Amino acid sequence: METVLRAASMYLLLMVVLKIAGRRTLLEMTSFDLILLLIISEATQQALLGNDFSVTGASLTIITLIVVDILFGMMKSRFPRVDRLIDGTAMILVEEGEVLSGRARRAGISIDDIMTAARSQGLERFDQIKFAILEKNGKISIIPVST
Known part of the structure; x- marks a missing residue:
């Protein structure tokens, strides 16, 4: 026992x-x-x-x-x-190119972490990101701005 x-x-x-x-x-x-x-x-x-x-x-x-x-x-x-x-739940970290600093800080996610995920999709700047979402599994999903 x-x-x-x-x-x-x-x-x-x-x-x-x-x-x-x-x-x-x-x-x-x-x-x-x-x-x-x-x-x-x-x-x-x-x-x-x-x-x-x-x-x-x-x-x-x-x-x-x-x-x-x-x-x-x-x-x-x-x-x-x-x-x-x-x-937990998914959390939006970037909305329309603007970093939601408070949320990122609470989640322990740095700007570098977000940009690393963005660069993996060929994005180089925040204004190219429509949404960056911290998923429940800890991965960051990037939704680019439509061109």
């Missing part, structure tokens, strides 16, 4: 921490982000398993994490408020 409680509590802790960190953490990873992810995964592994390195303990941990994930998925599909709380 201790293994199940450890797994469920670590799942919830990581969900809260990543929610607080914001969707910025879901964008393209830098080397710093990769290092941080590796350290977090090692610390999480130790917290999940404790001193139990048995196959049974690892299996029980994996099963618990999958069940908790499935339960959250079911809750999100049944209760829209839970979905918005966990995953």
Whole structure:
């Protein structure tokens, strides 16, 4: 039972921490982000398993994490408020070429992040962007101005 409680509590802790960190953490990873992810995964592994390195303990941990994930998925599909709380909603960052600075700052998105997404579509200036939208998955969608 201790293994199940450890797994469920670590799942919830990581969900809260990543929610607080914001969707910025879901964008393209830098080397710093990769290092941080590796350290977090090692610390999480130790917290999940404790001193139990048995196959049974690892299996029980994996099963618990999958069940908790499935339960959250079911809750999100049944209760829209839970979905918005966990995953958030899409957020407009640029509208008609104007950066909505407050929103970008709250989301932890820099102007460089927006321009990186714009350049991937061949856009070089904000006045070429009709909308830049931070999606629920952390990606930035760019809708160019029609020519």
